[in-house]
Amino acid sequence: MTAQVIDGKAIAAALRARLAAEVALLPFRPRLVVILVGDDPASSVYVRNKRKAAAEVGFADGTERLAADTSEATLLARIAALNADPEVDGILVQLPLPAHIRAEAVTAAIDPAKDVDGFHPLNAGHLAIGRPTLVPCTPKGVMTLLAAAGVPLAGARAVVLGRSTIVGRPMAALLTLADATVTLAHSRTRDLAAECRRADILVAAVGRPGMVRGDWVAPGAAVIDVGINRTADRTLVGDVAYAEAAPHAGWITPVPGGVGPMTIATLLENTVAAATARRRT
Ligand code: NDP
Numbered sequence: 001m002t003a004q005v006i007d008g009k010a011i012a013a014a015l016r017a018r019l020a021a022e023v024a025l026l027p028f029r030p031r032l033v034v035i036l037v038g039d040d041p042a043s044s045v046y047v048r049n050k051r052k053a054a055a056e057v058g059f060a061d062g063t064e065r066l067a068a069d070t071s072e073a074t075l076l077a078r079i080a081a082l083n084a085d086p087e088v089d090g091i092l093v094q095l096p097l098p099a100h101i102r103a104e105a106v107t108a109a110i111d112p113a114k115d116v117d118g119f120h121p122l123n124a125g126h127l128a129i130g131r132p133t134l135v136p137c138t139p140k141g142v143m144t145l146l147a148a149a150g151v152p153l154a155g156a157r158a159v160v161l162g163r164s165t166i167v168g169r170p171m172a173a174l175l176t177l178a179d180a181t182v183t184l185a186h187s188r189t190r191d192l193a194a195e196c197r198r199a200d201i202l203v204a205a206v207g208r209p210g211m212v213r214g215d216w217v218a219p220g221a222a223v224i225d226v227g228i229n230r231t232a233d234r235t236l237v238g239d240v241a242y243a244e245a246a247p248h249a250g251w252i253t254p255v256p257g258g259v260g261p262m263t264i265a266t267l268l269e270n271t272v273a274a275a276t277a278r279r280r281t
Pocket of ligand 1 (some may be wrong): 138161162163164165166167168185186187188192205206207208226227228229259260263
């Protein structure tokens, strides 16, 4: 069997083109404010990429850099001001934050209507009860990839590896909403390989290079690799041993070029949705 490689770069580019066309028709330019506290190199790259993608689809610029020693109170006050600013459509605080700032306090301070990361407890709760509002970008992007590739979801057995609030849990909720039968696996799961072998759809989001081996993949399964891991020689690899898994899979995402590009495109999609919903009311 030769797996169909799901081209996240092309699917993300198509989504960005659709968003640019939508934005061009709006009577305003959506503004996404991305706040970076400190100068973590990886976060700086992510923020630069978000800014570039936002500009490409026609958003107004909104990147803010705060010093690494910014207090939690100062950051919360800045978020309160952005919440109150009618010209601001989306607010994203880049994680991880310096140790003296509580990420939960920051997440909960963002107006849920501008929470384009979908991490606010209210938005997480809406997803958990099956009425999604703003949904975390990475799992929502995975759903877009599955739809674009034509992977059947209703009635499929899905296994999600990893239960983080950013990826695994919302991924399981979205697949459940799409009528898949979902197993959410984690570090305490017994016989992970056997669980994976039962999957028609296998989503790996653990952060362990090459953990999913070829013989964990059922023939014809859709294998979605969310993992982004840097090896000692600085190469990017996923959580799936790609060369081993691809001959068994029906569909597979590469790393890089699979899920990664979808995350930023989906952030833009969430911002357009937040902007149009809020400015309409
Ligand atoms: P977290 O570290 O928050 O969560 C990892 C999850 O994997 C946990 O639930 C953990 O289980 C589980 N896990 C860890 N080790 C094992 C193991 N040996 N067996 C089974 N389960 C295990 O990671 P994230 O969810 O934030 O990210 C996961 C990966 O996805 C990372 O590589 C990250 O870089 C990548 N990522 C990619 C994005 C993209 O845009 N493509 C966006 C976000 C993340 P437990 O809960 O029991 O500890």
